Amino acid sequence: MSESETAPVFLREAPASGRVEAVSPLVRRLVCPNGGPFTQSGTCTYLVGHGRVAVIDPGPDHPEHRAALLAALDGETVDAILVTHTHRDHSPGARPLSAATGAPIVGCGPHRPARAVRGAEQGRLDAAGDADHRPDRELADGERVTGPGWTLTALATPGHTMNHLAFAFAEENALFSGDHVMAWSTSIVAPPDGAMGPYMASLDRLRGRPETIYWPGHGGPVRDPQRFVRGLLSHRRARETGIVERLRAGERTIPGLVAALYSGLDPRLLPAAALSVFAHLEDLVERGRVVTDGPPALDAEYRVA
Secondary structure, three states, X not given: OOHHHOOOOOOOOOOOOOOOEEEEOOEEEEXXXXXXXXXXXXXXXXXXXXXXXXXXXXXXXXXXHHHHHHHHOOOOEEEEEEEOOOEOOOOOOHHHHHHHHOOOEEEOOOOOOOOOOOOOHHHHHHHHEOOOOOOOEEOOOOOEEEEOOEEEEEEEOOOOOOOOEEEEEHHHOEEEEEXXXXXOOOOOOOOOOOOHHHHXXXXXHHOOOOOOEEEEOEOOOEEOHHHHHHHHHHHHHHHHHHXXXXXXXXXXXXXXXXXXXXXXXXXXXXXXXXXXXXXXXXXXXXXXXXXXXXXXXXXXXXEEO
């Protein structure tokens, strides 16, 4: 089957929050009770190893989740707290967990925009990002964190955020994919927080990797991940084609494009859809396929070059 014939099959099954679940011999999952339209049943926190463990994505600063996490870790030592990216549903919980356990925070660097922030965009960036995140050790692409029986290797996957990392787990041929690839939904790419060009390049990078299962930041596991990633790439390219076709038909604005391309969408998700279209338009302008007067903006008018 060619990539153009492939489509992602999303799995809506939601893991229950508040319960520690062994999802593999070396991985336990605890889902934070912060469910919603953008987080599914909540943020997935993963405990890797036994005895001396790594914690991946402690989630928001949520006392109930932290108490459940510390109870699950009773009698064990946390060697490292890893963070995939600095959205507020993933990283703020790292600081109180570090204070409680003495473990260092490692992984992604401080939050940063994909490009220069314009005007009112600053408020949107501040609302999404954890500006207080400062890891004890920032991991570069390919750097490892190890413990007894586990090895986690940082894989730079910018796009959803520009500091996004995934973590390859060698012992189980798995990937902790953060919000870059999720089984239940496409990832939000919202300028200036993220950018479509790097996101697509990061997806393309995963296609040739050997992992057989992904553990994402929300929802259940991604199985047959190479096929799923090909489907995500095909889905995004189809969305780009749809945008260009609507522009050729005379549509000029992002609200008009969203109305044409996202018929029947949950109204709560319409702002995110507008930002996704905006991300595609920014990328199309950068590649010279679409033009606009001045820099790309949410309220600009666009046309095919």
